[in-house]
Amino acid sequence: MEIVNIEPSGSSSGAYVMVLAEKEGPRKLSIVIGETEAQSIAIELEKMRASRPLTHDLFKSALTGFGLKLTEVVIQNVVEGIFYSNLVITDGDRVNEVDARPSDAVALAYRFECPIYCEEAVLAEVGINPEDVEVEFDFDDDISSEEEAPKQKSLSDLQAELDEALDREDYERASQLRDEIERRKG
Secondary structure, eight states, rough: OOOEEEEOOOSSEEEEEEEOTTTTTOOEEEEEHHHHHHHHHHHTTTTTTOSOOOOHHHHHHHHTTTTOOOEEEEEEEETTTEEEEEEEEEEESOOEEEEEOEEEEHHHHHTTTEEEEOOHHHHHOOOOOOTTTOOOOOOSTTTTTSOOOGSEEEEHHHHHHHHHHTTTTOHHHHHHHHHHHHHOOO
16 A cells, blocks of 8 residues: 555544555545654655654664564554554564554655555455445535535544534534444444
């Protein structure tokens, strides 16, 4: 997988959405990440250098200093909208897997120029295939024209929107989103 976009999340301040796409396939994966991680990834993508090492640069220096190398990143699971990934690290003889947030894992993958993989089960559950997206527009008052129809969003995006609707105490919208999430899981 590779990064195709990082943009501010419309659902919460300081959050960004990192969009990963299959290199040899149509599916995409949207993961909400923090501002610091988004900045660190963007700096590496643009090949910029900070005056002092950022956390991900420091981690790379520490690993290479001890003769270790990051060989791949695997996004292995998603539970209730939370993604889990592993760093696969080797010293040439032994291979160890280290749990990491996907944002940190991806930031390091780009620094080590190693591949990013995603388990098929994760893509099957929350991956978005643009060819299969059903575009449905509901012009009823319950979905404003500024909002996307629920079928256009991934489960994790729907869950984030549900949480936001609950925070706003927009219970009608929340019940629509809950119903759509349950229908998809179902």
